[in-house]
Amino acid sequence: MQRYSRTAIFLHWAIAALLAFQIAVGWALEDLGARGFALYQLHKSVGITVLALTLARIGVRYWKPRPAKLEGGWQGALASGVHIGLYAFMLGAPLTGWALVSTAKVKVPTLIFGVIPLPHLPLPAAAHGVAENGHGLLAWLGIALVALHVAGALRHHLLIRDGLIWRMVPGRSTALLVALPALILVGFVAGRAILPAPQATPAPIAAEPADETAPANIAEAVNAAAPADNAAANATQATADEPVDPPPAWTVQPGGRIGFSVGNDGETISGSFSKWTANIVMDPDHPDSADIAVTIDMASASVGDAYKDGMLPGDEFFGVAAHPTATFVAKGAEATGPNAYRARGTLTLKGVSKPQTIRFTLSGKDETGKDATRKVSGSATIARAPFGVGTGDSSGGLGPQVALTFAFTAKRQD
Numbered sequence: 001m002q003r004y005s006r007t008a009i010f011l012h013w014a015i016a017a018l019l020a021f022q023i024a025v026g027w028a029l030e031d032l033g034a035r036g037f038a039l040y041q042l043h044k045s046v047g048i049t050v051l052a053l054t055l056a057r058i059g060v061r062y063w064k065p066r067p068a069k070l071e072g073g074w075q076g077a078l079a080s081g082v083h084i085g086l087y088a089f090m091l092g093a094p095l096t097g098w099a100l101v102s103t104a105k106v107k108v109p110t111l112i113f114g115v116i117p118l119p120h121l122p123l124p125a126a127a128h129g130v131a132e133n134g135h136g137l138l139a140w141l142g143i144a145l146v147a148l149h150v151a152g153a154l155r156h157h158l159l160i161r162d163g164l165i166w167r168m169v170p171g172r173s174t175a176l177l178v179a180l181p182a183l184i185l186v187g188f189v190a191g192r193a194i195l196p197a198p199q200a201t202p203a204p205i206a207a208e209p210a211d212e213t214a215p216a217n218i219a220e221a222v223n224a225a226a227p228a229d230n231a232a233a234n235a236t237q238a239t240a241d242e243p244v245d246p247p248p249a250w251t252v253q254p255g256g257r258i259g260f261s262v263g264n265d266g267e268t269i270s271g272s273f274s275k276w277t278a279n280i281v282m283d284p285d286h287p288d289s290a291d292i293a294v295t296i297d298m299a300s301a302s303v304g305d306a307y308k309d310g311m312l313p314g315d316e317f318f319g320v321a322a323h324p325t326a327t328f329v330a331k332g333a334e335a336t337g338p339n340a341y342r343a344r345g346t347l348t349l350k351g352v353s354k355p356q357t358i359r360f361t362l363s364g365k366d367e368t369g370k371d372a373t374r375k376v377s378g379s380a381t382i383a384r385a386p387f388g389v390g391t392g393d394s395s396g397g398l399g400p401q402v403a404l405t406f407a408f409t410a411k412r413q414d
């Protein structure tokens with residue numbers, strides 16, 4: 001039987017998978033707020049790729065004509081109609097996307113895959129609404145057409161059994177017959193998988209230590225007492241435009257400190273970690289953009305007492321041989337007051353990962369741009385038992401909660 005060319009087959013499935021990816025990402029874009037910069041860029045880059053692949057596919061269709069239709073009558077006409085509709089979707093979705101970013105109030109530059117600048121189409125601002133609505137609607141139209149298209153393919157395969165499906169599957173391979181359509185699912189799942197985790201709900205979570213500091217609670221009460229402001233903030237969030245800049249990254253300057261203290265039989269043992277690194281991305285005006293990753297070299301812990309320091313790396317405490325580092329990662333933070341923030345993330349210590357909240361404040365001149373600096377200081381209360389820290393005989397008098405404090409200066413990278 002006549003088949004589609006390899007190139008046409010490749011393009012058919014590649015475009016199908018990328019479209020599924022685009023829809024999965026597209027549906028999430030507007031809810032991402034400041035965290036969305038990179039995903040907007042990716043959505044636009046992949047979208048323009050789909051446009052290029054579709055143009056290539058149309059080119060291939062003229063260069064190597066498609067196999068003759070197998071069916072006439074209304075069924076054949078319906079199949080052709082759906083194909084035309086699918087081409088309209090494959091071209092229309094990227095073009096309306098391109099048009100909507102070209103006519104947005106704030107024109108955000110697009111660098112395709114971070115390399116090739118995408119010019120804005122010379123369209124009147126009035127076209128924005130149509131482009132935006134059309135872009136969202138076309139996705140649904142595309143989904144409906146694909147459903148019809150797949151139903152048609154299944155009808156041929158299962159009812160008519162005329163082998164039409166093999167025209168789009170190389171080598172009559174059953175494995176490929178499963179794998180190629182599965183790529184569409186893979187595209188969609190990949191699109192969902194790369195989305196940042198949903199923001200933690202502002203309601204206090206039970207796992208949080210009971211001794212939350214009073215000032216923070218007051219700050220929350222103040223937040224709650226200003227519902228009008230919150231409503232306004234939410235409203236802007238709901239119609240959030242594409243973020244103009246990626247949130248800035250910060251470099252921790254030498255001289256910072258991460259300290260800890262814990263009660264022990266009425267005394268307090270205090271110490272610090274001398275080796276740690278932090279990767280921090282955060283726009284203080286849009287804390288939801290925060291992306292924080294701290295890695296602590298556990299062997300660098302010291303409480304300033306040679307005997308106790310000798311015990312810390314052992315299995316009773318940090319188990320450094322098996323778990324040389326502890327990490328804290330958090331995506332997103334919330335403002336709890338002026339210059340005060342809270343980030344809920346995950347602490348991995350001694351191989352155990354648990355939710356952990358940290359609180360911090362930023363101070364320093366309100367300068368922006370490269371080399372701006374902020375002083376960061378904060379704290380966390382860590383329940384040591386779940387991490388298996390302090391398990392042995394010599395830990396009998398240790399308090400259950402370890403107070404962590406940190407202070408450092410961060411310098412803006414770009």
Ligand code: HEM
Binds near residue numbers: 025097
């Ligand atoms: C290739 C096919 C594409 C598909 C299937 C697609 C699909 C989608 C979908 C389903 C949404 C969510 C719409 C909504 O719920 O209202 C969306 C949003 C968006 N898309 Fe695309 N898209 C594609 C290409 C593009 C391209 C090429 C661009 C820009 C160059 C683009 C820019 C955007 C923007 C900025 C949004 C944010 C929502 C808005 O402001 O309305 N898209 N896309």
Ligand code: HEM
Binds near residue numbers: 167
């Ligand atoms: C499980 C999913 C899919 C299956 C099983 C499938 C199967 C097929 C088959 C067997 C053909 C050849 C029809 C013939 O020889 O007359 C075909 C053609 C076509 N498919 Fe799909 N397809 C799928 C998904 C998609 C998707 C997601 C799109 C695009 C949005 C798409 C767009 C097209 C187009 C435009 C043609 C016509 C090609 C031409 O003749 O120019 N397909 N498909």
